[in-house]
Amino acid sequence: xxxxGPTLILSAMPSEIRLIQAEIKRAKxxxxxxxxxxxxxxxGRPVVTTVTGVGVTNAAMVTALFIEKFHPAEVLVSxxxxxxxxxxxxxxxxxxxxxxHHAAGSLTDQGMVYRKVRGPLPGQMTHWFYRPDLRLLxxxxxxxxxxxxxxxxxxxxxxxxRVLTGVVTASxxxxxxxxxxxxxxxxxxxxxxEMESAAIAQVCTQLGVPHIVFRAGSNRTQANPGNDYRxxxxxxxxxxxRWTIHFTGHLAQA
Numbered sequence: 001x002x003x004x005g006p007t008l009i010l011s012a013m014p015s016e017i018r019l020i021q022a023e024i025k026r027a028k029x030x031x032x033x034x035x036x037x038x039x040x041x042x043x044g045r046p047v048v049t050t051v052t053g054v055g056v057t058n059a060a061m062v063t064a065l066f067i068e069k070f071h072p073a074e075v076l077v078s079x080x081x082x083x084x085x086x087x088x089x090x091x092x093x094x095x096x097x098x099x100x101h102h103a104a105g106s107l108t109d110q111g112m113v114y115r116k117v118r119g120p121l122p123g124q125m126t127h128w129f130y131r132p133d134l135r136l137l138x139x140x141x142x143x144x145x146x147x148x149x150x151x152x153x154x155x156x157x158x159x160x161x162r163v164l165t166g167v168v169t170a171s172x173x174x175x176x177x178x179x180x181x182x183x184x185x186x187x188x189x190x191x192x193x194e195m196e197s198a199a200i201a202q203v204c205t206q207l208g209v210p211h212i213v214f215r216a217g218s219n220r221t222q223a224n225p226g227n228d229y230r231x232x233x234x235x236x237x238x239x240x241x242r243w244t245i246h247f248t249g250h251l252a253q254a
Contacts, residue, residue: 006039006046007248008072008209010063011241012054012196015234016079019241021049032069035062043249048072052196055172056101059196063203074136074251075204075211078244080236081168081194082225083217084184090154090232091161091239094192095140096132096168096213101198102184103171104128111183119206130201133210136251140212141165143250147243152235161216161239166191168215170198175223193221214247216240 011017021027024040024047031037037050048070052062063075081094088094105114105128119126149161169190176184176193184190197213204211218236219228 005071005073006048007042007251008066008070008075009042009047009049009244009248010052010059010066010075010077010200011049011079012052012059012194013079013237014051016237016241017049017051019238020078020245023245024049032065035065037066043245043252045248045252047248052200055195056170056199057172060199060203063200064207067203067207067209072209074133075200075209076244076248077197077200077211077213077215078240079194079196079215080218080233080240081192081215082219082221082229084169084181084193084221085166085189085191088164088166088191088217089159089161090218091152091216091235093161093163093214093216093240093243094166094168095137095163096192096197096215097137097165098129098131098167099197099201099213100129100167100169100188100190101171101202102169102188102190102193103173112187114187126202130198130205132201132212136210136212139250139254140214140247143247146250147246149239150242152239154232154235163243164191168192168194168197168213170194170196175225176221177223181221192217214240214244216243
């Protein structure tokens with residue numbers, strides 16, 4: 001049975017959460033420690049929304065704090081990521097079926113060797129990848145059928161973005177070298193690369209809270225993504241937010 005707390009929606013940056021917060025009814029602003037949040041009803045579902053900041057440490061810190069305070073029924077991650085797999089276009093949203101720490105383990109002359117590390121509890125080993133809650137994944141797949149995405153213009157084309165399932169990886173690396181891209185492709189073959197979701201998934205798993213990750217593709221994965229991200233990041237942020245709003249409505253009726 002699902003828990004009865006609110007849905008906690010996390011995004012790394014204000015640009016990724018802004019549209020979601022604008023749709024909240026009976027909105028109330030608050031502050032937990034030094035972190036602002038907006039709570040209320042989103043498509044009939046009680047929600048708490050906040051920004052984690054960029055990177056795995058920020059994401060883990062804020063996730064743990066908000067879970068402890070609000071005891072959410074589930075955690076949704078809404079945001080952007082670089083397009084690793086060529087099948088993912090700008091503003092296509094990926095529902096993660098596997099979220100991976102792509103810098104967890106040992107970096108050898110042959111690339112990464114992924115392995116578990118010691119966890120905070122005696123005898124516990126912490127994994128380097130995480131699966132979404134099966135109920136949430138099933139609901140997300142079902143919600144795709146009724147979702148109508150808004151067309152976008154990006155990279156010289158106009159099209160209707162898709163919602164796909166796929167693999168998401170994360171670390172504190174914003175850009176990565178061609179050698180790292182080749183190693184990731186050979187060993188993990190992700191669809192999206194970003195900087196927070198694996199840490200959020202790890203915290204949720206450790207604390208027993210269901211989670212699911214939604215990431216829309218922005219720029220292609222590259223060593224210096226700054227300029228491309230500035231051009232494409234907002235298109236991706238809005239696409240992920242629109243999907244998250246739709247899914248939350250679907251969740252409210254489940």
